[in-house]
Amino acid sequence: MFSHEEIKKRVAEYAADYVEAGMTIGIGTGSTVYWLLQELGKRVQQGLHFKAVPTSRQTQTLATELGISLVDLNNVDQLVLTLDGADEVAPGLQLIKGGGGALLQEKIVAAASRQLIILADESKMVNVLGRFPLPVEVIPFGWKQVQKKIIQQLGCQLVELREKNGETFVSDHGHYILDCHFSQITDTPELNEAIHNIPGVVETGLFPNMADIAVVGYADGRITTTTSTLP
Numbered sequence: 001m002f003s004h005e006e007i008k009k010r011v012a013e014y015a016a017d018y019v020e021a022g023m024t025i026g027i028g029t030g031s032t033v034y035w036l037l038q039e040l041g042k043r044v045q046q047g048l049h050f051k052a053v054p055t056s057r058q059t060q061t062l063a064t065e066l067g068i069s070l071v072d073l074n075n076v077d078q079l080v081l082t083l084d085g086a087d088e089v090a091p092g093l094q095l096i097k098g099g100g101g102a103l104l105q106e107k108i109v110a111a112a113s114r115q116l117i118i119l120a121d122e123s124k125m126v127n128v129l130g131r132f133p134l135p136v137e138v139i140p141f142g143w144k145q146v147q148k149k150i151i152q153q154l155g156c157q158l159v160e161l162r163e164k165n166g167e168t169f170v171s172d173h174g175h176y177i178l179d180c181h182f183s184q185i186t187d188t189p190e191l192n193e194a195i196h197n198i199p200g201v202v203e204t205g206l207f208p209n210m211a212d213i214a215v216v217g218y219a220d221g222r223i224t225t226t227t228s229t230l231p
């Protein structure tokens with residue numbers, strides 16, 4: 001049986017095969033993407049040439065250290081694909097992302113990509129989204145108003161301001177994150193839109209109908225690929 005960390009590494013090594021010479025791709029954020037960057041760094045040393053748009057400062061720093069060529073999204077028309085992790089993957093490849101706080105840039109990069117390929121271990125697969133608290137990125141000014149509206153208007157049980165090392169977590173773009181404990185999220189596009197309608201919300205960690213492929217690793221060594229059923 002493979003450990004949690006070994007599964008992530010194996011999924012990342014498998015998914016690295018999607019990256020071909022000459023491509024311009026998006027690269028996500030997180031501990032699974034860490035292994036992807038390590039593998040892509042090795043392939044760059046072996047002569048693979050590609051360019052990447054990072055989805056966070058963390059990814060930007062590590063990719064640079066590993067010799068991966070980075071490009072500004074403003075100098076790219078469209079990305080061939082983006083490889084990223086997720087916190088939850090439900091049927092139809094509906095996603096919750098943002099556990100690492102990079103959801104805004106991740107969503108911009110995903111939306112600029114022809115394909116979004118998600119790397120996950122089996123623990124991320126759920127029947128219904130919502131066990132993982134939904135991250136919502138907000139403007140710091142008046143954030144408590146957004147918190148109140150998510151509870152009162154959208155029926156969320158608990159909305160917590162994210163902290164890190166005892167301090168308020170601040171995203172790469174200077175925003176706060178509200179972690180929203182909805183018990184079950186059954187209509188991803190509708191909830192995404194309803195949250196977006198609250199003034200002060202910058203982005204949500206719901207990725208409705210955005211993922212095309214999920215590469216999923218299991219403790220017994222299997223790696224499966226699931227394709228979205230959407231056209």
Ligand SMILES: O=C(CO)[C@H](O)[C@H](O)COP(=O)(O)O
Binds near residue numbers: 028031032102106
């Ligand atoms: O959305 C993300 C960061 O904002 C990550 O993709 C998500 O949190 C999964 O991370 P990990 O691979 O560490 O479990």
